Amino acid sequence: MDRDIIFHLRQDGRLTNVELAKRVGLTPPPCLRRVKRLEETGVISGYRAVINPEAMGHGLEVLVDVEIYAQDRKSFEEFEETVASYDEVVEFRRMYGRPDYFIRVAVADHAAYETFLTGKLSCLPGVRRLESHLTMKEIKTTSVGIPAR
Numbered sequence: 001m002d003r004d005i006i007f008h009l010r011q012d013g014r015l016t017n018v019e020l021a022k023r024v025g026l027t028p029p030p031c032l033r034r035v036k037r038l039e040e041t042g043v044i045s046g047y048r049a050v051i052n053p054e055a056m057g058h059g060l061e062v063l064v065d066v067e068i069y070a071q072d073r074k075s076f077e078e079f080e081e082t083v084a085s086y087d088e089v090v091e092f093r094r095m096y097g098r099p100d101y102f103i104r105v106a107v108a109d110h111a112a113y114e115t116f117l118t119g120k121l122s123c124l125p126g127v128r129r130l131e132s133h134l135t136m137k138e139i140k141t142t143s144v145g146i147p148a149r
Contacts (some may be wrong), residue, residue, distance in 0.1 A: 001026070005034055006043070010142075013047040058106035061090075062113050063100035063133040070126040079126060088116050099131070 004024045008015060013043070021031035038044045053059060070076055076094075083103065084092055091104035103121075107113045113132075122130055 001042070002034060002038060005031070005038065006039070007037075009044065009047075039066050053106055058090075060107050060109050060113060060133060062105045062107070063131075064103040064105060064117075064121070065131040065133070066101040066103060066121075066127065067099050067129040068101070068126040069128050075126055079124060082124060084123070086116070086120060088112075088120075099129075 001024060003022065005016065008020055008023050017028050017032045017035065020035070021028045024031060026034075035044070039053070053061065068079060070079065079101075080092070080094070082087055083101070086106050088107050089103055090106045091102075093102045094100065095102055105113065105116060107116055117132070121127070
């Protein structure tokens, strides 16, 4: 039942409790109790609006692999703090192995990406290598969680 609730909330997080209960075959009070329990236990960590990047002037997304020279904690932390502060960075992960970091950047166009790359990212201390990847076609995008039923 919880998986079914999660499935429907992933499809439409704005469902009313009454509509959600109807879709999963419960009455509203037990459905609400289940949703509250999922929220309290951290299974449901929040509700978000899905924003169209093009409508916000961020129509170009670039995936960037970054390798750095630094081996000490202070350098890693400074690099991470700086990159995380950039508005263009919409996802930022430290990886096991190579590359050291994975960054997803959203900008208006190619010129804006070049400005970001040359004016911010490539001139950071310790950057060894940057490799940019442009998407040919987006095939599937989902949030992490329980797969569709």
